[in-house]
Amino acid sequence: MAEHPAYPVGLRLSGRRVVVLGGGQVAQRRLPALIAAGADIVLVSPEATPSVEAMADAGEITWVRRGYEDGDLAEAWYALIATSDPAANTAASAEAERHRVWCVRSDDADQATAWTPATGHSEGVTVAVLTTHARGRDPRHTAAIRDAVVEGLRDGTLVAPHHRTRTPGVALVGGGPGDPDLITVRGRRLLAEADVVIADRLGPRDLLAELPPHVEVIDAAKIPYGRYMAQEAINHALVEHAKQGKAVVRLKGGDPFVFGRGMEEVQALAEAGIPCTVVPGISSxxxxxxxxxxxxxxxxxxxxxxxxxxxxxxxxxxxxxxxxxxxxxxxxxxxxxxxxxxxxxxxxxxxxxxxxxxxxxxxxxxxxxxxxxxxxxxxxxxxxxxxxxxxxxxxxxxxxxxxxxxxxxx
Known part of the structure; x- marks a missing residue:
């Protein structure tokens, strides 16, 4: 089996029985994702870390306070074997094989029927990285690849265009105090996806130089005011660009709602029927x-x-x-x-x-x-x-x- 690559798949575990053997550090790291997936989790272990015990106290998992016994994996869809007893791990792995339960083993990946990938998340996308073969598995390498991909998605250096009709809208983004590294992850991602950016003088200007050539960058201080007051002209520009079906980012310094007149822009967009996403920023x-x-x-x-x-x-x-x-x-x-x-x-x-x-x-x-x-x-x-x-x-x-x-x- 080790000569063939693993077949990647996403398990939908909501409401389905998952058995975790062992309440130590491995379980502590893996349980939050299983809880988030909505699994019906049964933990079998005579003891647990304080964090795992807190999950049981909160009702997020069911804790059976004893060691593994044959039959514990009955009716399970998925199992995580992570006890400190090699014999119990081997017996549980054999039971999983008999009952055709996909099983991860923390002590011996070669004897498992499933591997846990290095995973990360960014705005509705899960990135999962697996080593191709069991031989030469390097968890640090897969984690590094995962981190690089997730960070690229978050900071906008890795951009995957959306091939769907976008609803016109505006993102009101707090850019932080000036250092481009202090904008929020979400703010930076929205900037990378923008068609139009209307920027304040006190916004993080260095970020604007990183935008692709097709992005229209508008200096809010230089919008022609005509019959409008300055803020009214900015509101008008936000509405008009959004009505054209463009993804608009209003980039402001600090936080939009700390002396930033952000609520005035939110109200103007609401009156025009334009949806607005507010992304808080670090206040100066x-x-x-x-x-x-x-x-x-x-x-x-x-x-x-x-x-x-x-x-x-x-x-x-x-x-x-x-x-x-x-x-x-x-x-x-x-x-x-x-x-x-x-x-x-x-x-x-x-x-x-x-x-x-x-x-x-x-x-x-x-x-x-x-x-x-x-x-x-x-x-x-x-x-x-x-x-x-x-x-x-x-x-x-x-x-x-x-x-x-x-x-x-x-």
Missing amino acids: SISVPGAAGIPVTHRGVAHEFTVVSGHVAPDDERSLVDWPSLAKLTGTLVVLMGVDKIGKIAETLVAHGRPPATPVALVQEGTTAAQRRVDATLATVAETVRAEDVKPPAVIVIGEVVRVGPAPSA
């Missing part, structure tokens, strides 16, 4: 401080953090921020879009109780190659911004957490 409010070595919370220092927009000054009648209340908090304050207003913000916080010596860090172009960190205090931050020529985009962190990490390099 936590990722940029982290990249600069600043935790927004830290035991014994800050038990909360607050994120506010600084695009309007505290004394501006349009401001919705309760700055006096923020000044009384003891936790971390993260200000986005506030570089040109930081002087007035600092002045207001001090006026309402924040100590002038409260540390402040400004992280410009966070997570990118141009990232730099400038430190100050509430008393000095306005002058520091001018002296150091700090420019947006920059995330401003106010609070004692600024001093927690290693001192910033000069």
Whole structure:
């Protein structure tokens, strides 16, 4: 049998009896996939790892607390033999052969009637990799191939076009703080499948250079506005391209719903009857401080953090921020879009109780190659911004957490 390659097949085990012998590490790794497949799982083992025991306690499997006995594989469709007793494994394998039950053996693949492939998943596709012959099986090699294929599907470097009619729609994708590696796996895959990408200035620009030549990339800042306001023009462009049957990605910096006006675009698409998929992104409010070595919370220092927009000054009648209340908090304050207003913000916080010596860090172009960190205090931050020529985009962190990490390099 070992001279012939294995025949690949997908087993549909939903509602069908599967017997697992042994409750150790092998079972712990294999059981989640069997549970996800909907199998009726019976575990036969005198003991089990805590994780396997938790599956039994949750009712995901039935646990028979004893060793293997002849007849345990009766009525089974599939068996996983993974005990530490070679004799029991051999006997169970023989029973599986007699009852024509497909059987995997963790201790001796050559004596098994089935092999477990290295598997991975990406958006409704299961990738399964098998070594062609039993002789020379190398699990690490098959796992490496599996990982390469799945990663290619996820990050868009391996693109398989869909040969079906696509429903017009828009994916609202949070691109993260700037580093192209910090976009989500799903966001990157949707980018790879897009016909049109409408991108913000603060989105991960490096990703746009990787798109195929046929993809139309539209800079949202340069959409002709005409009789529209800027956001209305973007909404109009999303609707019109989607109505043409194109796969449209709206690529935004950070997270679409954190000062990104994402909900306005979702509402406009809903009014036009265009389906919209929202893909959350890593917000710069936590990722940029982290990249600069600043935790927004830290035991014994800050038990909360607050994120506010600084695009309007505290004394501006349009401001919705309760700055006096923020000044009384003891936790971390993260200000986005506030570089040109930081002087007035600092002045207001001090006026309402924040100590002038409260540390402040400004992280410009966070997570990118141009990232730099400038430190100050509430008393000095306005002058520091001018002296150091700090420019947006920059995330401003106010609070004692600024001093927690290693001192910033000069």
